[in-house]
Amino acid sequence: MKNFRILAVALISFVSFTSCSDDDNNAQPVNEEEVITTVTATFTPAGGGTAITLTSRDLDGDGPTAPVISVSAPFTAGTTYNGTVTFLNELATPAENITEEIFEEGEDHQIFFQQTSLGEFTYTDTDGNNKPIGLTFRYDALPTAATGNLTITLRHLPNKNAPGVEIGNITSAGGGTDAEVTFPVVVQ
């Protein structure tokens, strides 16, 4: 019967050690480091003037609310714009600018601009392998008035050597989508 007692003591001590309640009720929310909440494309006219910003913001990340999309102004026909794209995580405290990370890992990322008949997009930056990233670009607006959708996509681990990827063709790029936002665009 001695063994019983030893076992019982062992059991009781294990139980009492582990059942001590801890500070679950003071837990803090996880600092979300993964999410991209905000994509901003800024278009500055090459000849000077007010920049146009296109923003898509989703402040509940993968929550149920859809992103809020805003376009500050219409584009001017026949104008050349110097563009930049920035990515933010506004759920982290403080808000995190992911753009630099994308630049540093340029070989693993590429941004694509998909549209029909709004004009022409040209990459103006390169990664370590002399392939485009797309964080900076040039946009030549159509000389005539037009309306359409502009979709900006960030892919990670795309196949940058696949045909057409270098000039912004997403079809054979593959990879995973980190962000894909569509803006209604007017050229006038």
Added chain:
Amino acid sequence: MRPANLPHLSTFTMRIYFTLLLIIAGSWCAHSQSILGGTVYTSQNQPLDGAHIHLEDFHATTLPDGTYTLPGIPAGSHRVVVSYIGYKSLDTVIDIYHNRTLNAVLKPISTQLQEVVLTENVSAKSTTHEQRLKTEAIDKYSNATLGDALKEIAGVSSLKTGSAIVKPVINGLHSSRVPIISNNVRLEDQQWGTEHAPNLDINSAGRVSVIKGASALQYSGDAVGGLVLIEPVTVLKDTLFGRTILTGDSNGRGGSITTSLHQGAEKGWAWNAGGTFKYMGDRETPNYVLSNSGNREANFSGDVKYIGNDYDLAASYSFYNATIGIAAATHIGSVADLVRAINSRQPDVINPFTYTINNPKQEVQHHLAKLNFNRKLSDNSSLALQYAFQHNKREEYDIRRGSLTNKPALDLTLNTHSANADWKNINGSATIKAGISGSMQRNEASPDTGVRPLIPTYNKYDAGTYGIYSYAFSNTLSAEGGVRYDFSHVDATKFYQVTRWNEMGYNNGDFDDIITGDFGSQYRTNPKFTYHNISASVGVRKGLGNNYSLLANAGLAMRNPNPSELFSDGLHHSNATIELGDLRTQKEKSLKVSGTLLKSGDVFSFEATPYINSISNFIYLQPTGVEYTIRRSFPVYRYKQTNALMAGMDVHADWNITSRFKYSFNGAYVYGQNTSDDVALIDMPPLNMTNTIRYTKTEWHSFFAELRSEAVFTRTRYPDYNFTTTVLVNGELVETLVDVSTPPPGYQLLHFTSGMQFTMGKTLTSVNLSVNNIFNTSYRDYLNRQRLYTDEVGRNFQLQLKLNY
């Protein structure tokens, strides 16, 4: 396809092989060989199921009715040993010149208690039918998983994520509905996740069996699907022996080594120790490399036992450590990537073969330590006490940006303490079993991942008690009845996004009192749940004569919603879906009625198990549409509840056509209906049939060759949960149908295995060669979570070397 087709196929296959047989008949008629058969009984005249009969190199195991057959014995005088755990071995020499019968009566060893008292339930008088995996099958899957091996049992299929994560599915049910009892301890390893395989090394199992349904109340009251019982190797005789299995695979270009040493004893000290290493690279489908599908395992298990006069005391420990690559092709960023994957039928990412495992991957460790003490209280009663501690660590790594790459996206630590006391009393024809159990569990979701965890931190307390009474009215009729009560309390700490909280309708006032903190965009909540469950089972077993027995069982089981079903909330990174549990989820109640017709015999044996399972509040995961994020849309899967009706039949047959040729058949069909919505149930296994023909020639170093045909039909009954979403096509947004519902077409595979045994001194060496998927058939399986992305693996050559010394 209807199950009615089944007899046609089998008789047709039989005919082919019968013809084959006649052609080579000449070669075996010439030899003078005999069959030794008989029955093994206990001194109480009960047949012994699973007793071992050894006759030099030949060995056999008795069937549930105690019978055995040893064919192909050369004429002469032979030493025969009949043994069974807990019984005195019978050792004798007999002359065999023609077919002979040897019936044996084994006496229990009075000083020896059975290590796992409860497995008595499987003895012939048990009213539940336990289906056991052959040792040969356990060895064959040495380099694979428990889930793969269990497919050899009719009615058990597998739910897979890729090729290395395999979960058993019993009669269409899996995960939380199929508890795994390893060495008498319920495995606690985040088993609710469909992409979480049992954290167990199949090589540590000496015996693997399946009990369909919830009738084994001494283990649990919530086994709505069934139980998998794993028992370690136990050696009774006072000997030391070792076992090593080396396996090499062409597909995955890797292999495994497992080795174990066993010291048995009738009294005094006994111990076992074993370890396994596995190392596999990328698997290959017939057309491409499954990039990042390698895996690694390093496992250990051991125990020490002291056997005294009327007690034994044992301590055991096992460690499972695995790294499993998740195929790169399944990592999708949005529903557009999913649509691309479904339509292209070809993965996006195909890299050259490598052993390297990159993200996404899982790293899992499971420790199990246990102490148990068995004591004989009197001539007919015994008591078993057990304490077990389990520590489970699961880290899931995802493809992430920059410095986050080396940080797990999911990091869970699950600690479980459990204690049981089980008492058993055999009094003439009545057996009473009763017990109590209690457990405490804490899950810790690390907040350092940078991702909101799908499963929250929680504490869970369980207590249960059961009583089972069985009575033998006569030699041919026994009945059993049992009842169990379980208490469970869950106390969780869970963060909700306010937007999600409102979207789920939790803001209707019912849940206000569980909010313990407001962080602006998030609430901290403290949900608590308490459950009181009653489960019960009744069964009868009737011997019908002519080696036929009939078993009938009815069982009531209740299963509490698991943490995933209650709390899931957010993006499941490993499959890019938003999974949503529901705090309002109620417990599931199942009433299952099943029958088993058993026929045992030297030439033909057979079992058929029809069943009906009516489940109220059946919990399932249903695709319900999409939600929009910055990555555009994600499929949303919600845990829903319905009333479900499942019915089906499992059939297994063995036919010793001659002493050389044996034919086996396995078949299973399950019908599943969501009766509330009047649609088919999702994720039910398709009709499947396996036909095996085996040729044995014992004189050629126990040569055998086996051809197996595995036919899986197209699942034609399925619910349509397809949805549409906007996808960018050539720069334009197009409303596109996402077909996640249609099951893939059926397939037929052919497998071959062959082997021989050689004796070198004291070492018995077996060499086995197998070819899986001989014709390198491309196929996809309805129950593989990766079926929308990739094909299954193609042909595999496997060479296996088994050494017993």
